[in-house]
Amino acid sequence: MSAAGQYVLSIMILPRKMMADALMRPALPGSIGAVSDNGWTDCSLFVKWLCHFISLAKCNVNSPSGSHKSLEGIDLARDNGVTMITLPPYTTHSLQPLDVTFFMSLKANLFLFDQDHSH
Secondary structure, three states: OOOOOOOOOOEEEEEOOOOOHHHHOOOOOOOEEEEEOOOOOOHHHHHHHHHHHHHHHOOEOOEOEEEOOOHHHHHHHHHOOEEEOOOOOOOHHHHOHHHHHHHHHHHHHHHHHHHHOOO
């Protein structure tokens, strides 16, 4: 999400071994889903998200944008005009306003969806 309130459809990273299409039903069309053992991003998921971001944000070296980390990701971002911003580990809950204002409601609704469809 930008400071102007514009956002790119998200990648939903879920703590699972395998992705099921049903998990993406409550997501906005155009969002993508991925899984990791703990539900956190890693280098390969970051690159997957960065490709998604670049395709939707339509950024390029003449119209830059902002983002995250990994050598492959840094090269991909640089080649496509994305400005990378790195926050210290384990501080995003304090330093990244979207964690509280935007992602918290997504996580809460995903939890409710998961509870409704767990049986």
